[in-house]
Amino acid sequence: MTALGLRPRTARALQKLELGGTAKAARVVSVDRGRLLMVDDGTGPIPAVVSGTVRHRGREATAFPVTGDWVALDGDRVLAVLPRVGLLQRPTPTGPEPLVAHVDLVLVAHALAEDRAVDRLPRFTALAAAAGVPVVVLLTKADLLDDVEAEKAQLSFELGGAKVLAVSSATGLGLDAVRALIPIGTTAAVLGASGAGKSTLANALLGEDRQKTGAVREDDGRGRHITVRRDLLALPDGGLLIDTPGLRTVGVRGDVRAAFQDIAALAGECRFADCAHEQEPGCAVQEAIGDGRLAASRFATFLSLDAEAASVAARETAGRRKAGSGRRPRDGAPAGGWRHAD
Numbered sequence: 001m002t003a004l005g006l007r008p009r010t011a012r013a014l015q016k017l018e019l020g021g022t023a024k025a026a027r028v029v030s031v032d033r034g035r036l037l038m039v040d041d042g043t044g045p046i047p048a049v050v051s052g053t054v055r056h057r058g059r060e061a062t063a064f065p066v067t068g069d070w071v072a073l074d075g076d077r078v079l080a081v082l083p084r085v086g087l088l089q090r091p092t093p094t095g096p097e098p099l100v101a102h103v104d105l106v107l108v109a110h111a112l113a114e115d116r117a118v119d120r121l122p123r124f125t126a127l128a129a130a131a132g133v134p135v136v137v138l139l140t141k142a143d144l145l146d147d148v149e150a151e152k153a154q155l156s157f158e159l160g161g162a163k164v165l166a167v168s169s170a171t172g173l174g175l176d177a178v179r180a181l182i183p184i185g186t187t188a189a190v191l192g193a194s195g196a197g198k199s200t201l202a203n204a205l206l207g208e209d210r211q212k213t214g215a216v217r218e219d220d221g222r223g224r225h226i227t228v229r230r231d232l233l234a235l236p237d238g239g240l241l242i243d244t245p246g247l248r249t250v251g252v253r254g255d256v257r258a259a260f261q262d263i264a265a266l267a268g269e270c271r272f273a274d275c276a277h278e279q280e281p282g283c284a285v286q287e288a289i290g291d292g293r294l295a296a297s298r299f300a301t302f303l304s305l306d307a308e309a310a311s312v313a314a315r316e317t318a319g320r321r322k323a324g325s326g327r328r329p330r331d332g333a334p335a336g337g338w339r340h341a342d
Contacts, residue, residue, distance in 0.1 A: 194246025
């Protein structure tokens with residue numbers, strides 16, 4: 001089961017449930033319309049249903065199994081969802097929505113040749129950072145670019161020094177580097193907008209055309225929604241890849257600071273601890289913007305996402321109070337209020 005990404009702590013969590021000798025760990029490889037689960041218990045994907053207890057708890061969006069989850073399986077019945085790590089989730093009006101679980105690495109696919117909206121990338125990196133998952137940006141369709149290295153350098157600068165790999169499913173450029181990031185037992189989730197080349201990349205890594213793909217629209221360069229569910233795929237080299245539907249954008253929640261460590265480091269060098277990074281003397285952030293070490297657009301993006309996350313946190317807190325729970329979210333403290341290093 002280690003090939004499916006089972007960690008010792010997850011196996012111990014199953015033992016602590018004391019469900020009996022027939023219960024075993026299995027991993028959710030896909031969820032179809034919230035009803036039919038496909039799980040893998042080490043022998044191959046099988047259909048499964050959730051027990052009444054899990055279905056009752058599943059009325060809360062955070063309780064129902066999602067792709068990547070580890071569950072306690074008895075026959076074809078899911079008895080419990082085991083404790084999650086590496087949980088990617090986004091805010092909704094009714095609370096956080098889990099997307100995929102037990103993710104070790106996020107690959108953000110970005111087709112710069114067709115999509116100049118780089119402002120959405122920090123949202124994907126913030127989503128991963130909130131879950132404590134490292135990120136690598138994949139500059140897809142690199143064969144369509146005139147100067148790949150220049151585009152990589154510019155994109156990395158705009159993202160605060162993020163690791164960027166240029167890949168092309170058409171020519172094979174960078175595919176070995178991506179494979180090296182996903183060794184046996186490692187789960188990588190690929191995120192990105194429709195038309196970014198996520199499913200095409202998955203097929204290239206699989207070595208076969210298993211995932212449906214579609215062309216981008218000629219009028220605006222946007223992709224069509226072809227992938228409609230999140231699938232956990234076993235790669236030939238032993239790694240695991242979760243292919244996801246395209247996201248135009250994604251809201252942020254939690255503490256976004258982890259996605260802006262470059263700004264946090266600069267903020268720690270400011271003369272005043274309560275520096276607002278506006279016009280104060282000795283502001284290291286504004287100095288970095290002035291001398292070109294920090295993109296002004298990146299700092300503006302941080303301010304925007306930080307304010308958005310604070311608003312989401314306030315809305316979720318109000319919702320819990322209205323429901324009478326008064327409990328803190330299990331995935332971390334509310335965001336907001338950060339303008340300098342703590």
